[in-house]
Amino acid sequence: MHSKVIIIGSGPSGHTAAIYAARANLEPVLFEGMMAGGVAPGGQLTTTTEVENFPGFPAGITGSELTDKFREQSERFGTQIITETITRVDLSSRPFKLWREDADGDSDEPDTCDSLIVATGATAKRLNIAGEDKYWQRGMSACAVCDGAAPLFRNKPLVVIGGGDSACEEATFLTKYASHVYIAVRRDAFRASNIMAKRAINHPKITVLWNTHVIEAKGDDRVLTHVVLQDAKTKETRNLDVSGLFYAIGHTPNTAFLNGQLTTDETGYLVVKPGTSLTNVQGVFAAGDVHDKRYRQAITAAGSGCMAALDAEKYLEELEAEAQEKASKL
Structure with missing residues (x-):
């Protein structure tokens, strides 16, 4: 399966990225994972009981209910959600290649994409x-x-x-x-x-x-x-x-599956260009707690998911413009 944009992760950042990408007609595919990092689809938010600080819910809402609403909104705009875990990627060439958990060796046909949003979060120790x-x-x-x-x-x-x-x-x-x-x-x-x-x-x-x-x-x-x-x-x-x-003993960013292909800090969090979601690999973007070790809130994760989707949209537009320019010179 080939997609313009694949999103790995199903927390606030992943679903916000999916909503923005879907509304931009990018037809995103979101891999929500199946107990990835020992946590159900939806990430750390599903382990939170009452959420009282997310705007729009003055009476509060449980973490699971909020996650369900994120998912419903993603699907409403056309996001394809796959309940499988991505365990391996190849970012060395384009299109990017991704293997699902049940893949067995290099012979299995990988999923491919033109742009990738990593929103895999961090797991509390x-x-x-x-x-x-x-x-x-x-x-x-x-x-x-x-x-x-x-x-x-x-x-x-x-x-x-x-x-x-x-x-x-x-x-x-x-x-x-x-x-x-x-x-x-x-x-x-x-x-x-x-x-x-x-x-x-x-x-x-x-x-x-x-x-x-x-x-x-x-x-x-x-x-x-x-x-x-x-x-x-x-x-x-x-x-x-x-x-x-x-x-309060720390978090482990869920970046092991990347196998060192993206730049991280000394504790494993993805490094992005300040003020953006851009990683060191062109076409790969980071959103949410996988790069944010300071705030770690649902609302900040959602905001960075928006940034990643907009950055991915711009990147894909530039790719299309380049392709059209090359075609015009033939």
Whole structure:
């Protein structure tokens, strides 16, 4: 199958790119993935409970419902959505080649495209502690900004796991809603910058638990009610009553399938030309959390999806103009 533009990823950035590309009559094909990175089609947004900060939904909406609306709108304008995962690409020549998960070796016929939008996002790192599967989205999250204001967490004690800037930032953010916030740090010092560490340590609503591992999440079978802590030195355990646990231990950008063909930073995020979605390979564009490690919000991802689609449209127009010019000289 050959397409003018293929989009890999089905979060806010991927579907926004698809909507814009479809309305520009580019007939986009979107590979939404099947449990790519261990996450259902729709990406990290599907792991968020109540979304209250996406414009247009004053009463709030669940992450899954919002994703469903993105998908419905993409299809309305003619996007072809394929529920398969792209596991390998060849960007060394045009058209670009893409192989699906069930492809077996180079003999399988790849999908091809004139332009490619990579919107594969980033996966939040988890510790896979006991009880995590049971209480994920029922008191456990990896995004304080996304979920911290939810009724489940308001005026309740919460715990953040991590020792870097993200942990300090998220703990400080949560103090707006929580009765108290604990930060569980596995060592006896923060990895965070001095200014962020001091801000957290000196905050009246934050308590830092040094040399502490969270080893289990427990609850009443409906929601999280407490966690089990273990002292990193003595190995002694104790319970801590909290209504929320937030991981702040980083994200892994979903770029492994690119096999180094696009430029990334030291942590694996795609690098784009400032103010654009352009990667180092002409005709390949990046959108959403796969290149944005700072904001990581649905609305910023959607905005970058718009940019990628407009950049791809311009690129395809230039290709067509070049082809017409060559044809006129024959």
